[in-house]
Amino acid sequence: MKIRKRLRVSYILMLLVPMVLIMLTGAMFRDQYENGSDWIEFPKGFLSELYSIIAADPDSLLESGTLEELSRLSGFDGINIAVYQAEQETATFPSISRHSHGRHLTSSWKFYFSDGTSGQLSVFVYDRSMIKGFFPLGGLFFLFVVAALILTNGVLSYFVAGSILKPLSALKAAAHRIKNEDLDSPIVYEGKDEFAGLCSAFEEMRLRLKSSVLEQVKTEENRKELIASISHDLKTPITTIKGYVEGIKDGIADSPEKIEKYIDTVYAKSIMMDELIDSLFLFSKLDLNKVQFNFQNVDLSMFLSDICDEMRFDYPELEISLDAGSGAEVKADRMHLHRVISNLIDNAVKYRSEKKPGVEIKLSRAESFAVIELRDNGKGIAADEFSHIFDHFYRADPARTTTEEGSGLGLAISKYIIEAHGGSIKAEGQPGLGTKITFTLRIAL
Template sequence: MTIKRRLFISNILMIVIPIVLALMLSALLVLLLWQKFDFQFDNSEDYYGARDSVMEASRELLENPDTDVRKLDFMVSRVDRILTNNHMALRIYETAGESAELGTGTLTYSLGGEPFADPQLTKALDTLGGTGLVGAEGRELYVSEADGAEGSYRIELYSTRKAAEQAPPGHPGGSAGIWFPIAILLGMIAVVVLTSRFLTRFVFQKIRQPLEILAGGVNEIRDGNLDYRIDYTRKDEFRPVCEAFNEMAGRLKESVWAVQKQEMNRKELLAGISHDLRSPLTSIKAYAEGLLDGVAATEEARRRYAGMIKTKAGDIDHMVSRLFLFSKMDLGDYPNYPEDLDPREELQSFFRAADDEYAQQGLKVALGAMEEGLLIHIDPVQFRRVLSNIVENSLKYKERPEVTVSVDMYRAGSTLAITVSDDGPGVTDEALPKLFDVFYRSDASRSSPNRGSGLGLAISEKAITFMHGTIKARHADGGGLRIVIELPVTQAKEA
């Protein structure tokens, strides 16, 4: 699940959960309070309404003694419920029509709780003539006389006024009613806090873990472990970040490796220059001293010494020129004038022109199958230089009087492949990937400076790279060396 979706769900639940839980909590509190405190007033009547309802119902009972039994039971039950809920007691006595003391006469109805005896209220009632409403110290006594269908009656209603003065428990305004909204408020606060903690954990736990994974990966890279990769499989916003981290680590490793390789190449370059310059310079110095010391006594000897000095100076000039060219290519300051060429014609033209020169040096060229009708976009001068360096490399390292170079060309999809194979001694598996390094030569070649400076194939690789192609070294079938050049095909040549 994505973090965006988690945040959306979290926001929705942050609203819904507190409301639902608050409603459930309210319902639970109401149920508990209802069970613990019956609401005092039946049908939402207050104390005075309850008292009036009881008196009215009492008179109706006395005036209609022949009421249907079911209706009578209902009326009696309702009056009893009102009395009980409001801490009242009702006593109805049949009298002879004359005033009598409380609690005397024939008891007709006894409903509600137990009546109380309060001399102070009795005395006050006597002062009123035996009927009326009196009260003191939280108690009330209401006495009324009524004529019924079968005689005269005295109605006595006893009330505990102290409980009635207060709103009943669970009723708004009472003690329980005060704590009811407070309990609801505290419950809602608790619900919001718990929901917030839960949703915070729900969202940020999925953020903290990926951050810790990324931090661990950064620490590994910082400590030099460039092979470290993050294995992250969740499909969320952190997955592309982790993939970018892995890509960054790979590129950083390649960059470090490239810097190390350049440093190694630089050292090899300095060592190669020192070695390759020392040999011809030593020869030049020796022949010059021979001329100065009179070792070359004859004119022919002096001419031979001077010729050797010129040859060695030419070798130095050739090596410096190649080194200068490679440096310019390495810096990107490289003359490149590409054009659309037919590779078949270019190969045939190059080898026909150089056939006589190479034949005199012991090299034979065998042109194989070449696909027709293709075009490549390259610099023709640099392309011929690459071919020349490859062929000269085969010629310089031949061990027999004659070496054969086979050239083939074929198309592989959108790529043109050119293979140049010789039947020379080849190279070892260890040396194969290093042939295009600057000044790389086998140890045996170091003893023979005439076998080249080690720049030819390095220059060829740079040139092919500028042509957006690749050049690789392989073992030839006959044990020699095979150079494979791959170049992008521009288009098929129109017939």
């Protein structure tokens, strides 16, 4: 039940319950007041005389003399005795108007007249103080009304306040847990009132905070891993350069051929460092979403054909084929898309098997996406490596013993670029059977 409805119902009950109790108690009091038979304590002589008359000669109760004698035997002044025959007042003492007001019934006795008609003798008083227990009963009635009001309000307030304070206490405890960095305890509330939405919002906040904390921890771990990987990948060529330069200085390279070889090695390692630094810079900008993309319509058939021609020139030993199908036009950044495909082909060459390197490129459509597949005949990748190869600085060879080492950022950069284009990228393959990289791009409208 909603809190607003709950409060409204409790307010109505706070009014109705005391009113009903007061009405029931008032009805009981009135019934006893109007039909009581022991409101005045009559002397035994009065009662014995009355009972004997009713038994022996009930018709004499219609005579004023009999009523006067009963009045005298009652021992009370200011009472009025009335006799009813067939529910009609037929005799009274002292004689008063039958329609007079101000009389208060205290006692009555029923009997039958000699002709069989019903009769009743009633005693009235004009002063309520003569009625035994009237004022104590009135006080008791007042106390009962007050008690009913207090009890009703107390019970309803207890239950309504409890239904509000219980979820508030749960939320307070949850807030303390979150403050103390306990983000593993769920906030559960089974009610269907306004607190359900509030608890749901708190639970969503807890989950987001937990996700944020986990992401922060992961980011910190990635940062440490990135620093370690950068240190390793920069130290390797620097050590090589240092060694070859020292060889030249120490005269180890004692011939023009050796000196040229040393200088070529130093130059090659310098190029490797330059490429690594460029990759690091681009990766950092992609990670921070600071890379500007120049999207334009690109005919993939022509674009892929041009890249294949470039790769044949760069890698004369590479066998590369293209199946452009019916072609497709996409919205893409030419420079960054070129980098993705070049990275994938470079990897096919670097991690080739003993066979002559080969790459098959296939273009197809799938609903609103263009699908590009690049399949090589290289070493392949184990199944448990697929979930990691797009991580930065990840290499399938943990020992880094490949003859052609890259920056370890190529696939990570490719994934960032493809996702920035609204597409996706995945890898498939088996060890010794090559690798297939598949990525999608949205078709231009």
